[in-house]
Amino acid sequence: QKEVEQNSGPLSVPEGAIASLNCTYSDRVSQSFFWYRQYSGKSPELIMSIYSNGDKEDGRFTAQLNKASQYVSLLIRDSQPSDSATYLCAAPYGGATNKLIFGTGTLLAVQP
Amino acid sequence: GAVVSQHPSWVICKSGTSVKIECRSLDFQATTMFWYRQFPKQSLMLMATSNEGSKATYEQGVEKDKFLINHASLTLSTLTVTSAHPEDSSFYICSASYRVDYGYTFGSGTRLTVV
Numbered sequence: 001q002k003e004v005e006q007n008s009g010p011l012s013v014p015e016g017a018i019a020s021l022n023c024t025y026s027d028r029v030s031q032s033f034f035w036y037r038q039y040s041g042k043s044p045e046l047i048m049s050i051y052s053n054g055d056k057e058d059g060r061f062t063a064q065l066n067k068a069s070q071y072v073s074l075l076i077r078d079s080q081p082s083d084s085a086t087y088l089c090a091a092p093y094g095g096a097t098n099k100l101i102f103g104t105g106t107l108l109a110v111q112p
Numbered sequence: 113g114a115v116v117s118q119h120p121s122w123v124i125c126k127s128g129t130s131v132k133i134e135c136r137s138l139d140f141q142a143t144t145m146f147w148y149r150q151f152p153k154q155s156l157m158l159m160a161t162s163n164e165g166s167k168a169t170y171e172q173g174v175e176k177d178k179f180l181i182n183h184a185s186l187t188l189s190t191l192t193v194t195s196a197h198p199e200d201s202s203f204y205i206c207s208a209s210y211r212v213d214y215g216y217t218f219g220s221g222t223r224l225t226v227v
Contacts, residue, residue, distance in 0.1 A: 043221040104155045
């Protein structure tokens, strides 16, 4: 199993709907997780971080972490066309350097 | 806060030449920086971890003699692509972390095209 895995998509949702993005991880990563958004041709930008089991909300975004199932998700409420991007799940790889390992990313397309 | 600046944004070079990319942490000190490479429609692949004052740590399969990393100060890391070839054309991105629990900040990336 890869350290961090995502469904590559594309995931298509209508404007105003909830987009659900999922990520699973292995035992080899540290127990902190980051969701990044990457527009085409741009570098990633941090949307959310989550370290504890349960939900964390920030505006239209909610991150969910389930350590027992080794599963982390990102919900985007009231999806907008401007949310169309690739969403990357990432976690620091266990060890002193805390190097950040990315999933393959999920391409989200919000249809107007 | 936690701004990372990367330069240049894009560069075109001839095959066989070398290209240097700079990554600076503007408002914090970064003892560790990370270099990634991203090919079209693929995810970010970690190339190496840059350590201030010591040798970089390269990921498996990355040629250390081709991708030279220097981290001479707490705010600057450089990646030099030596003897570049068309297959080295890619999007190179650096990253640093002010605090791990604050997340990792990325530079704006450098698009390298080797002709």
